[in-house]
Amino acid sequence: MNSARRRFQFETAPSSGLANSPTQDRKWPVQYDSVELLAVLADFATIFTASLVAAFAHKLVFGAPQDISRLTGVALPMSVVFAAVFKSCNMYSPTALLNLRNQIRAVCAIWLGVFILFVATTYALHMEQDIRWDTALTFGAVGLVSLIAQRALLRDALRKGLSERRFSGRKIVLITDEHGQHLVNMLSDLGFFVEKHFTLPVFHSSQRRQEKLIEMIIDHTRETEVREIFFGVSLNHWSRLKRVVGALHVLPLRVRLVPTGASSELFCRPSTELGGARCVELHRGPLSPIDLLAKRALDICLSTIVLTVLAPLLLTVAAAIKLDSPGPVLFKQQRCGFNGRRFTIFKFRTMSVLEDGTSIVQATARDPRVTRLGGWLRRTSIDEIPQLLNVLEGSMSIVGPRPHAMAHDNEFNKAVRHYAYRRRVKPGLTGLAQIKGYRGPTPTPDSIEGRVEQDLFYIDNWSFGMDLMILAQTPLELIRGRNAF
Template sequence: MSETQATLSAAALNKRPEHVSLGNDNLLSFFESSVGPGAFVFSLWGLAYFFEGEILPRYFILSILVFALTFPGQARLQSSVFSMAVDISVNWFWVAGLLLVTGFASGYIHEFSKPVFYTWLLAAPLAKLGGYLALRRAAPMILKLQGRKKRAIIVGMNEQGLALANKIDDAPYSRIELVGIVDSRKIERLDTSGPHKLLGNLDELAQLVKTNNIQIIYLSLPMATQPRVLQILDQLKDTTTSIYFVPDMFVTDLIQGHPASVCGMPVISVCETPFKAVNGVVKRLSDIVFSLLILILISPVMLIIAAAVKLGSAGPIIFKQRRYGLDGDEILVYKFRSMSVTEDGGAIQQAQKNDTRITPLGAILRRTSLDELPQFVNVLQGRMSIVGPRPHAVAHNELYRKLIKGYMVRHKVKPGITGWAQVNGYRGETETLDKMQGRIDFDLDYLRNWSLQLDAHIILKTIRLVLKDQKAY
């Protein structure tokens, strides 16, 4: 068997386009998986209301059953209309057949109005087809709402790397912009006849990532080059790029490592945020709800503190300091001013025990973490999260990113008001490199193992620690 035949897909043999997943971070993927089941449900409700004047409980039960049988829907946006209609008809034939057999066997079918039920059996696939066609028309607008495409580089101009590049180019609804390919082999050994630009060699990869504003890297390298792969990963740990392997791979110490698909090609994430797709929505909604509730509850306390800061010493009430946020972008973080200075320059000294810069009121605010309360406003703004790695001053980031491997990976998520490191003994001053290393280790452990239960545990433990901890100066 030839190499081409070995990689031939069943879809190609049938002369039909492959149903390509759009990826978990593409909003279209959510709509694509929901439009079919949703069409079945809403067409049933509409007919029930039309014929009977109301949607009786029996129709709700049937709609739940149908949704469970058909969700998630298949990827069909890139199919022809004829192919889409055939697939929908065949799929509905089996679902409707199962419903009819079950309904007659149980006698439950007699609970439904015949005009409603049999009209729905004919209308449901038409509603699903109409839903997909409407989604196809709306797709460009939905893609535009998600902002600019993510810029990507493929490492390895080999068969699998070029196959991935072609998949990305041929996917009209992808949110990925392929900038080019990186490979260190001699030009004579590379297939440069295609449309994909050769950007440079592997030694230039870190610089190419910075100069081309790259958000995603796909490593298409064979397992035999494991030492080279590890060297590349070390080079990239001072960036915030998401890194994926296009298997044949070997890697350890994954951050949210899981299999995924990019335009139909299997990849494995090496370093990724835990807050993609549903997890991201859940995290953001929980931040909004809890920060609003907390701000309402603590507003009297904040007013009292603001007045005390203003009357206690000269200077602003709110201290704004630059921090690194999500993806290493600078953000402004709010705190009640607790020092007589408002340092935000290239060299900042961490607060220490008996620090003369700290005001008497500031000492109380810092020890009880009341100075952090304005950061709930940062959470509402979307700059921070309630739980996440604590944001460090920009000057500290620039120092420690050079000293601690993997330091910048903590910026794959939004910084938090409290974090896993803080509740494990790394709150306050980190006067030695070992202590900062310990803090980073816990931050990365949080990224690997995030869950809502972990967030809740951290919040509860933070409340207990604030009442007795003396490590914050």
């Protein structure tokens, strides 16, 4: 019996050391699994507190009390919308909370969108007398600062909890195959105390050895305070795993599987129910009908508003181009769009040439082909505004991978792997690559590879919240003016 136990099981060093470690007695009453829920509740509390601060600030400055019930009543739906969009972007997961830079970007973009919605709703319902504009601005500013500060505190607390193993957890039994040894330290970092670690017998082991393992697991869990059983195995062992799990049904414990090996990749992909079967999405196709409708509605509304508001500026620029140099006002060029379909892109003419053939030279700093007015138009990106006409006609979107000239498109397609994957969505006026610094010409292989990498990440991880975040950061990138010539 003792020799069999030595063959099938062993205690890991990290587990046995945790029992007497100083931090073991100072565990937080928080489990790693509940971090996401706590982050959502923290956002609700932060937004609600920001509404109270704005109301009391109005009273201190103006001497007249703001109707607190009105402002806090608005804070509740705002927090719901903010949390829903944030959740849809998967920004509440512990791994996402650890990335403070992305958290700040998402908070700024989503909070700005929610605040604009709040202001529009207030005036649409004629509530401006109940909620003064100065109080609303204070609420927006305090809410933004508070949400960012809260993200910094959450990031630091999460780091401390992981590094010092402060998260509370349960005593567990871990059964792994040859690929699951790393799970011992991972589960320990997340607060679980690995009471016993068993190794699944090899594939060709006898039935008696498997039964002996099951007997040892059951005996051990009944003699200790074990609360859960974890399997860290590859699905190549599925038949053996089912037999072991089936035998463990006699235990009133939760049994969980952490897939290892190549099969673990399947569990990272989205899945849906298809009749009585489970369907795993191996390759993300075009956006769903609802996603397409939401994105198209944003394209039409935003492009119509911008073209209407900037109409005087656009007419002035058109006249200035005509006076500055000979040639047409608009520059037209063939580009490759959604699913490889060609379309004609519109831009304000900024050069003395109209290249649209098999050989096109990208603009460079102090390019002699750029006109006097064209240099300013390119630096401010005003020359790109006519592409809103492409957005209205449906060949482009506000946000998406930037389209390249046909000559460059063919060249990049040969040089960069998966370059053609960019055509799975409509090209955009701005995109993730542009706010990440990959704006303007691509003179080196690294620059085009970096742009393609960002474009593919956008396509594979698209969400409405990500579009809002990119739109919010685009003006900041225009002000910085990186690679704009």
